[in-house]
Amino acid sequence: MDPDDPSRLVGDDDRNSAVQRLQNAYTGGFISHEELDERLHQVLTAKAHNELEVALTALPAERPATTATIGAAGGRIHRRGVWKVPRKLKVESAFGRVHLDLSKAIFEESVVDLELQLGTGKGRITVPRNAIVELEGLQTGWKDVRYKPRQPTGPGGPTIRITGAMGFGRLKIRHARR
Structure with missing residues (x-):
């Protein structure tokens, strides 16, 4: 299966990374508490990567981990x-x-x-x-x-x-x- 395929299944690492990105956006003041709750629900229930991408749209670019x-x-x-x-x-x-x-x-x-x-x-x-x-x-x-x-x-x-x-x-x- 192609790792860039947006329909491939979401793993724990992908989900944890998305949750961390949402938390960083919230603590950085980019999204409200209500929006955080809504997007967290989307991330935690996502089955495919394209569903994760919807929850992460319009967030600041992810900084590469040093x-x-x-x-x-x-x-x-x-x-x-x-x-x-x-x-x-x-x-x-x-x-x-x-x-x-x-x-x-x-x-x-x-x-x-x-x-x-x-x-x-x-x-x-x-x-x-x-x-x-x-x-x-x-x-x-x-x-x-x-x-x-x-x-x-x-x-x-x-x-x-x-x-x-x-x-x-x-x-x-x-x-x-x-």
Whole structure:
């Protein structure tokens, strides 16, 4: 089947991307709350791509997702302070420790996909106080992830979706205190 065929069936990734695009248009002030509800209904009930396209007409052009990779074969990877986090961030480390402090980071988007490819060694991620962390796509080999979910204390926190694979290390995730 031709991937550009507008009548081909809609998959979960396509639907999630369309929902995210609608949410971005709403938070950017391009559509009203009522229009968001109407278009979300169209997206969630769409069966073919041409039905999705109808729900996304007249929205601002989608910005290409920026992806950055931080990698090291051995040694430490350490990011903290004020730094810019792209929509997609990939962290690769064969041996060594990884520490990402996102508490003061500047997020380009409200949703960040963080892909971890860690062999051995410890991983530690500090997320903003109001962040929502999703771990469904992360596979651990030896030890489980240590994370205690926290109820957001206010609006505006990013959603951080962590995927990838952990080998023989342990990943600890915690929320910033301030």
